[in-house]
Amino acid sequence: MAFIFDSFLFFFVIIKQVELLKNKFGFDDAFNYKKESNLNQTLQRFFPEGIDIYFENVGGATLEAVLQNMRLHGRIVACGMISQYNLVEPEGIRNLFQIVAKRIRMEGFVVFDYFANYYxxxxxxxxxxxxxxxxxxxxxxEGLENAPSALIGLYEGRNVGKQVVVVSRE
Ligand SMILES: NC(=O)c1ccc[n+]([C@@H]2O[C@H](COP(=O)([O-])OP(=O)(O)OC[C@H]3O[C@@H](n4cnc5c(N)ncnc54)[C@H](OP(=O)(O)O)[C@@H]3O)[C@@H](O)[C@H]2O)c1
Incomplete structure (x- = not known):
């Protein structure tokens, strides 16, 4: 089964992180989306038989390329669209008809709905x-005063791993 798990954007990362994904996290393969000039062709190369499940956290051009490469009856968990949050005008997705033609199931997911299951x-x-x-x-x-810059860093690819702000060690 072909499975893209880009949440916490594990799949689309900078070069040394490609090795991190493969060696530490055990992904079969990974690529650096910033080095790819044609995402559609890249996905065709990595998923020659198409994608069964996509955990969506990027949106925009990435979602468009993924839709193009989904398999029949594929499923998309729509968790986030980080590429769109800072745009004045969000990008449009031009190939939504793929959802119809391939009978794709796409459903939004928000963590707050599951707080009852937290413990x-x-x-x-x-x-x-x-x-x-x-x-x-x-x-x-370290320090709440560094939280704004850490947040901006998320959109610039500065963090490696889950960004945590330590407010106090006490
Ligand atoms: N549905 C929910 O309940 C829920 C809750 C929390 C978070 N989320 C979503 O989960 C996703 C990850 O958020 P997170 O807070 O956990 O941060 P995160 O995994 O650390 O993700 C931040 C990473 O996003 C990448 N990124 C930034 N701009 C991008 C762009 N234009 N295109 C592609 N990648 C981009 C950067 O990595 P690179 O260096 O690789 O660019 C950055 O390191 C977001 O989409 C967020 O909205 C959803």
């Missing part, structure tokens, strides 16, 4: 982390 999630995740089944990397900045 269950925490308990389960801690076990996975302890057992080495979940690996993670954090990018830590």
């Amino acid at each position: 269950k999630f925490e308990e389960m995740t801690v076990q996975y982390i302890k057992g080495g089944k979940i690996t993670y990397v954090e990018d830590i900045v």
Whole structure:
């Protein structure tokens, strides 16, 4: 099954992170989207049989290229569209008809809907982390005064791993 998990944008990252994705996180393959001139062709190369599941966090041109490469009855979990947040005029997606032709199911996901399950999630995740089944990397900045620059960094690809702001060590 071909699976793009770009949440926490694991799939589309800078060059040294490609190795991080493959060696530390165990992805079969990865590429640097910033080095690719034609995303549609890149996806064709990486997913010659098409994509079954796409975890959407980018939007815009990336979503358009993914739709073009989805398989029949593919599924898209729409979690975020980071490429669109700072645009004055959001980009349009020109090939939405792919959803019809390929019978793609696309559904939005918002974490707040699942807060009731938080403690269950925490308990389960801690076990996975302890057992080495979940690996993670954090990018830590110290002090609330550095939070705005850390937030801007998310849109500039400055962070490597989950951006955390430590407000106090006490
Ligand atoms: N639905 C929900 O409940 C929910 C909750 C939280 C977050 N989200 C979504 O999850 C996604 C990740 O957010 P996060 O806070 O966890 O941060 P994150 O995983 O650290 O993602 C930030 C990364 O996005 C990449 N990026 C920035 N601009 C981009 C662009 N124009 N095109 C492609 N990649 C771009 C940068 O990586 P590069 O260096 O590779 O460019 C940056 O390191 C966002 O889409 C966010 O909206 C959804």
